[in-house]
Amino acid sequence: MPSPRRNTEGRPLSASASSSSSSPGSPAHGGGGAGRFEFQSLLSSRAPGVDSTCARLRASESPVYRRGSFPLAGTGPSQAPPPALPEDDRMDLNPSFLGIALRSLLAIDLWLSKKLGVCAGENSSWGSMRPLMKLLEISGHGIPWLLGTLYGLFRSDSWAGREVLMNLLFALLLDLLLVTVIKALVRRRRPAHNQMDMFVTLSVDKYSFPSGHASRAALMSRFILNHLVLAIPLRVLTVLWAFIVGLSRVMLGRHNVTDVAFGFFLGYMQYSIVDYCWLSPHNAPALFVLWNQQ
Numbered sequence: 001m002p003s004p005r006r007n008t009e010g011r012p013l014s015a016s017a018s019s020s021s022s023s024p025g026s027p028a029h030g031g032g033g034a035g036r037f038e039f040q041s042l043l044s045s046r047a048p049g050v051d052s053t054c055a056r057l058r059a060s061e062s063p064v065y066r067r068g069s070f071p072l073a074g075t076g077p078s079q080a081p082p083p084a085l086p087e088d089d090r091m092d093l094n095p096s097f098l099g100i101a102l103r104s105l106l107a108i109d110l111w112l113s114k115k116l117g118v119c120a121g122e123n124s125s126w127g128s129m130r131p132l133m134k135l136l137e138i139s140g141h142g143i144p145w146l147l148g149t150l151y152g153l154f155r156s157d158s159w160a161g162r163e164v165l166m167n168l169l170f171a172l173l174l175d176l177l178l179v180t181v182i183k184a185l186v187r188r189r190r191p192a193h194n195q196m197d198m199f200v201t202l203s204v205d206k207y208s209f210p211s212g213h214a215s216r217a218a219l220m221s222r223f224i225l226n227h228l229v230l231a232i233p234l235r236v237l238t239v240l241w242a243f244i245v246g247l248s249r250v251m252l253g254r255h256n257v258t259d260v261a262f263g264f265f266l267g268y269m270q271y272s273i274v275d276y277c278w279l280s281p282h283n284a285p286a287l288f289v290l291w292n293q294q
């Protein structure tokens with residue numbers, strides 16, 4: 001028996017809500033027309049006499065409202081309006097300059113991300129590039145980087161090498177921690193056109209802000225540029241790799257553009273933290289004790 005359609009909170013939708021929410025561009029769909037509705041919500045929340053239910057429903061597209069508890073069922077014209085929102089929630093729809101700017105940015109973000117998600121499925125316009133994008137996904141995944149660093153650390157026979165690799169491990173763990181905490185706090189859903197077929201994920205990876213791959217790529221490339229003496233072409237390749245990993249996240253439909261942009265910013269800043277707290281046998285001898293005993 002087919003399971004009933006559900007709203008964003010996982011509650012079953014009524015027949016009317018179900019049919020209206022499944023069309024692309026509808027508020028509950030979160031797909032093609034999501035950006036359009038973000039703009040409409042501005043207009044509808046301004047116009048006198050406009051049904052406030054619509055404004056609230058459209059606001060549910062925002063990452064914050066998706067977490068909210070109001071149901072999408074019962075929003076059809078023939079049904080009773082949902083209970084009024086608390087004062088705080090209604091204030092969010094006030095057309096302040098900042099509110100309009102943020103909503104417009106969000107709308108552009110959703111629209112652009114949908115446009116760029118050309119490898120989101122096998123049938124997408126660039127669907128044949130999907131295997132290449134997935135290869136890039138693995139190249140920026142946490143597991144290969146962590147395992148490679150641990151392997152290097154235990155095989156390294158120089159103090160300088162161990163020090164760099166110990167800090168690389170610290171950088172990777174710091175990145176995992178910060179991305180996990182931010183994802184859990186922000187809880188922005190991945191784009192509706194994403195297929196959740198990612199290689200090994202944590203539970204917070206159902207959320208998209210910020211992109212863990214983008215932050216790791218920015219962090220790793222800054223780390224490599226600062227600690228590995230590379231020829232110019234390899235340095236250019238390193239930066240290019242980070243950029244392409246970020247772009248591939250949007251092309252695969254895993255992320256919106258702002259998730260990746262913030263991920264890059266976060267990774268860049270994380271390197272500054274790692275550099276500031278640089279671990280060495282002098283300031284963190286306990287971490288190097290394993291090799292001291294050999």
Ligand SMILES: CC(C)=CCC/C(C)=C/CC/C(C)=C/CC/C(C)=C/COP(=O)(O)O
Pocket residue numbers: 141142143146147176198199200201202205207208210211212213214249254
């Ligand atoms: C090996 C050591 C020292 C610790 C292991 C720590 C640990 C819990 C590693 C998990 C690695 C892992 C599964 C990372 C997830 C990477 C991922 C899928 C991120 C999502 O990226 P995004 O770009 O889609 O946000």
